Every structure is written in C-alpha cells, then in structure tokens.
Amino acid sequence: KQLSKRSTEERKIVIVGAGIAGIAAAKTLHENGVDDFVILEGSDRIGGRMRQAEFGGVKVEIGANWVQGLHDNPIWDLAQKYNISGKISDYDDVVIRNKTGNDVTDQAEEAWERLGTAQEYLGEWRERIREEKLPDVSLRVALKLGGWRPKTPLEKVIEYFDYEFEYADAPEVTSLNNTGMNEEDFTGGEYFVTDQRGFGHIVDRLSDEFLSPNDARRRLQLNKVVRTVNWTDTDVTFTTTDGSTYRGEYGLMTVSIGVLENDVIDFIPDLPAWKVEEIYQFRMGQYCKIFLKFPNKFWDDNEYILYAGSLRPQYAVWQNLELPWTFPNGTNILLVTAIADDVQRIELQSDEATKQEIMTVLRNMYGNNISEPESILVPRWLTNPLFFGAYSNWPIHVTAQDFEKLAAPVGRLYFGGEATHPRYNGYVHGGYLSGIDQANAILSCMRKGICKSNQTAVNQGTSAAPTLSSLLLAMIPVIFPVYV
Numbered sequence: 371k372q373l374s375k376r377s378t379e380e381r382k383i384v385i386v387g388a389g390i391a392g393i394a395a396a397k398t399l400h401e402n403g404v405d406d407f408v409i410l411e412g413s414d415r416i417g418g419r420m421r422q423a424e425f426g427g428v429k430v431e432i433g434a435n436w437v438q439g440l441h442d443n444p445i446w447d448l449a450q451k452y453n454i455s456g457k458i459s460d461y462d463d464v465v466i467r468n469k470t471g472n473d474v475t476d477q478a479e480e481a482w483e484r485l486g487t488a489q490e491y492l493g494e495w496r497e498r499i500r501e502e503k504l505p506d507v508s509l510r511v512a513l514k515l516g517g518w519r520p521k522t523p524l525e526k527v528i529e530y531f532d533y534e535f536e537y538a539d540a541p542e543v544t545s546l547n548n549t550g551m552n553e554e555d556f557t558g559g560e561y562f563v564t565d566q567r568g569f570g571h572i573v574d575r576l577s578d579e580f581l582s583p584n585d586a587r588r589r590l591q592l593n594k595v596v597r598t599v600n601w602t603d604t605d606v607t608f609t610t611t612d613g614s615t616y617r618g619e620y621g622l623m624t625v626s627i628g629v630l631e632n633d634v635i636d637f638i639p640d641l642p643a644w645k646v647e648e649i650y651q652f653r654m655g656q657y658c659k660i661f662l663k664f665p666n667k668f669w670d671d672n673e674y675i676l677y678a679g680s681l682r683p684q685y686a687v688w689q690n691l692e693l694p695w696t697f698p699n700g701t702n703i704l705l706v707t708a709i710a711d712d713v714q715r716i717e718l719q720s721d722e723a724t725k726q727e728i729m730t731v732l733r734n735m736y737g738n739n740i741s742e743p744e745s746i747l748v749p750r751w752l753t754n755p756l757f758f759g760a761y762s763n764w765p766i767h768v769t770a771q772d773f774e775k776l777a778a779p780v781g782r783l784y785f786g787g788e789a790t791h792p793r794y795n796g797y798v799h800g801g802y803l804s805g806i807d808q809a810n811a812i813l814s815c816m817r818k819g820i821c822k823s824n825q826t827a828v829n830q831g832t833s834a835a836p837t838l839s840s841l842l843l844a845m846i847p848v849i850f851p852v853y854v
C-alpha cells in the first residue's frame with residue numbers, strides 16, 4: 371500500500387547501471403544537449419567492475435586492471451589524459467616453478483615454441499573462417515589440429531597463461547573466430563594500472579564532466595536496485611527494490627550479461643524469445659584476483675610466476691606486486707588469479723580455506739619455511755547479484771547477428787554494457803564504446819525518428835550450429851593445405 375502511494379519519477383531516459391557504459395551513455399546524452407535522464411545504480415558507488423579495495427596499506431584493483439591494447443583504444447587516451455599511473459606488463463618476464471619448487475623456465479622454451487607454431491596455424495584458420503565464412507570451432511579444436519596437445523603440467527600452465535588468463539574461460543568453450551578478433555587493436559601492450567586513485571578514476575572524471583556531487587536534478591541515484599522493467603513501444607517503467615518507480619520515454623540497461631541471465635530482474639512483458647536466446651547464449655567468464663600480504667618477500671623477482679604443479683592448473687598465475695613500479699617497497703603483496711570453475715568453489719568457501727589451499731602451492735614452490743600471510747583479500751564477483759561474474763566471453767558460433775540481437779532494443783528498452791559490444795566485449799573499452807553507441811541510437815530515435823529496429827535481427831533467427839560433416843569438410847583445406 372505504501373509503495374503505491376509513491377509517485378513515479380518521469381524522465382526522458384532512464385539508464386540502469388553506473389559502470390563505464392552507463393556513465394559514457396549519460397555523458398553522450400549530456401554532450402548532445404539532453405540532460406533529462408537519471409542513472410539508477412544498485413550499489414553505493416559508480417564504476418561497476420572498475421573497483422579498488424584497500425589492502426595491505428595500498429589500494430589494489432579487484433576488477434579491471436589493464437588497459438587492454440594501446441592502439442586506437444579510447445580508454446588508453448583517457449588514461450593518458452588523466453595521468454593514470456601504471457606500466458606495460460612484460461609477459462616475457464616470467465619464471466616457471468614445478469611442484470618441487472624447481473625453476474623449469476628453460477624447459478618450457480621448446481613448449482612455448484610449439485604453442486607458438488600452433489597459434490600461427492590457429493591465426494591462419496581464423497582468417498579463413500572469417501573470409502570464407504567457414505564454421506567456427508573452439509580454440510581447443512584449433513590448437514589440437516595445430517599440433518598443440520598439452521600433456522604435462524608445464525605445457526598445461528603455459529597454455530593457461532595464454533588463454534584462461536585472458537578469456538576467463540577454457541579453450542574448450544572459447545570461440546576461435548571471435549578471439550583475437552582485432553589483433554591489431556591489442557598491439558602496443560597491456561598497461562597495468564597501479565594508480566592509487568584507481569582505474570575507476572577514469573569513470574569519476576567522466577562523470578565530473580556532467581554531474582556535480584550534489585546534482586540538483588538527482589540524475590545519479592545510488593542504492594537503487596532495479597527489480598522490474600515494464601517495457602512498451604512508447605515507454606519503459608523501472609521499479610526498484612525500495613519501491614521507487616521511474617518512467618522514461620526510453621530505457622537503457624547496462625547491467626552485466628550475468629545479471630540478465632540470472633532472473634533477478636523481471637521484464638514485463640517477458641523479453642521475446644529471440645532476445646532471451648541471445649542472453650543465454652553468451653557466457654560470463656569467471657576471474658577472481660586473490661591478494662595476499664606477507665611480512666616479507668620470499669618469491670622470485672619476475673613479474674609473473676607460473677606454477678606448473680598439476681595437470682589441471684590451479685593457483686597457477688602469480689603476479690609479483692613487489693616490483694619497484696607497483697607499490698612502495700616492502701608492501702609485500704602477491705596476486706594470484708583463479709579462473710573459471712575454481713572461482714565458484716573459492717567464492718563459496720571461507721577465505722581461510724582458500725588461504726590454506728594457496729599456502730600449499732606456495733610451500734611447494736618456495737619451501738616450508740615461508741611466512742604466513744598477514745591478510746588475504748578474495749573479491750566475490752560471481753556471488754554478487756549486481757554482477758554474477760567477471761566479464762563476457764565469446765562463445766563458439768556467435769556471429770555478428772547475435773551481437774546485433776543482444777544489443778537490439780525491445781520496444782523503447784535499449785541494451786548496452788561490455789557484453790553487447792561486437793568488437794571489444796569483455797573489456798573496459800567495450801563497455802565505454804557500447805554506452806556511447808546506445809546513447810547515440812536513442813538520440814537518433816528521439817530526434818530523427820530513425821530508430822534501431824530488432825526486425826532484421828529477428829528475421830535472421832539464431833545462427834545454426836554447423837554439422838560435424840560441414841565442419842570437417844570446411845577444415846580439410848586448412849588441415850592439409852598442400853594437397854588441396
């Protein structure tokens with residue numbers, strides 16, 4: 371009863387989510403003279419998956435950390451504009467230790483070479499898939515056919531470093547066609563942010579350009595968790611868990627694909643089948659950055675330390691944050707990343723249990739006399755209902771049409787956020803560019819009557835998975851190029 375008494379706030383545009391996508395969308399509206407919008411954010415802050423935490427006397431990034439590729443990347447331009455400190459990661463500065471702590475880095479050389487050869491082959495195949503419209507396959511299939519069939523812990527860990535560590539998902543479920551989408555865009559290195567203002571400082575600065583801290587029009591409303599979305603061809607009404615309602619002539623959702631997949635938001639009427647199909651088709655990768663603070667440093671000086679301890683890499687990629695360019699000397703922080711299925715177990719168990727598992731690995735690498743950590747930080751993105759995971763991963767067989775459908779509006783409800791960007795999904799710049807694109811699509815509909823339609827996408831239907839025989843036929847020239 372009390373809820374129905376509340377009046378509905380009327381805005382031209384209602385944006386859900388104040389991550390980089392939502393903020394970039396709002397800024398684009400503002401720059402185009404539209405200020406009658408509101409951003410509803412479920413948490414008590416802006417930035418979404420760009421987030422810092424205090425740990426061990428410094429601030430660490432528990433979400434996005436790298437500007438991924440410096441060529442033609444708008445986030446790199448912003449990082450430079452705002453003097454975001456950090457350094458380009460050196461992926462060659464790596465040491466590999468086996469289960470008994472021996473340095474086996476040299477032994478890995480031959481394996482890296484073989485993996486490199488398979489990757490060249492994989493790149494050629496990818497080109498052919500794109501140019502000749504051949505069926506997509508998983509990275510695993512392509513790697514195997516390229517001669518890479520890892521059998522030892524050493525081989526497994528270097529593969530893990532190249533794939534799981536990037537895509538937050540296994541090569542078995544990762545698309546060949548859609549990975550390495552734009553290799554030229556990812557040139558120039560990957561910039562690891564250590565700025566104590568945070569990677570999210572970029573989002574703060576972008577929002578400063580159109581929002582003052584006490585915005586008189588309340589265009590940013592925090593702690594507003596959207597629960598229902600009533601969409602029609604003329605408007606969209608959002609209800610939050612505290613009973614507030616907001617009606618917009620247009621609505622823009624920028625929540626993660628994990629949120630959309632987990633039924634925490636009711637759409638009324640139900641989203642059409644073609645939309646739901648796309649939502650379920652996309653995958654949310656899992657990536658958990660675990661920070662440990664020690665009283666002293668006992669590990670290698672390299673930037674990366676790989677643990678070749680088992681056939682199924684676990685606690686396998688370590689980052690040495692005691693390097694001179696990271697944090698002040700003596701901070702003594704190590705970062706280990708858990709990926710894919712391991713994340714669920716880790717997020718559900720106690721931090722103490724995780725610490726014990728980690729210490730077993732560290733003792734294998736550095737002996738029993740190493741010190742115990744003073745503290746541990748285990749971020750929980752998967753079990754957080756505002757995210758349900760880390761970032762989207764391209765599944766196999768996804769086509770440009772699938773991306774169009776994922777981003778296509780239903781009625782006046784638009785969809786943005788990193789997962790909807792066809793070129794840079796998964797990344798901060800994908801989120802940023804998707805926010806700009808969707809705001810422009812809304813502006814075009816509002817002002818010129820040129821409205822994005824889902825009609826094409828619907829008519830094309832979902833791309834059919836190729837049959838095995840079509841797949842094999844298509845692969846023959848790639849597998850046996852000399853004879854064809």
Ligand SMILES: Cc1cc2nc3c(=O)[nH]c(=O)nc-3n(C[C@H](O)[C@H](O)[C@H](O)COP(=O)(O)OP(=O)(O)OC[C@H]3O[C@@H](n4cnc5c(N)ncnc54)[C@H](O)[C@@H]3O)c2cc1C
Nearest residue numbers: 387389390391412418419434435436596787788797798801
């Ligand atoms: C651990 C981790 C590591 C990463 N590493 C990198 C990296 O190194 N480089 C890189 O480029 N990218 C990285 N990413 C991915 C990058 O962070 C994201 O692609 C990007 O930040 C997504 O921005 P977004 O605006 O699309 O979504 P989000 O940041 O998720 O923003 C969506 C917002 O919606 C809010 N929300 C959700 N549900 C509701 C609701 N019901 N009601 C109201 N509000 C809601 C959320 O609180 C959130 O603030 C990483 C992500 C994680 C988690």
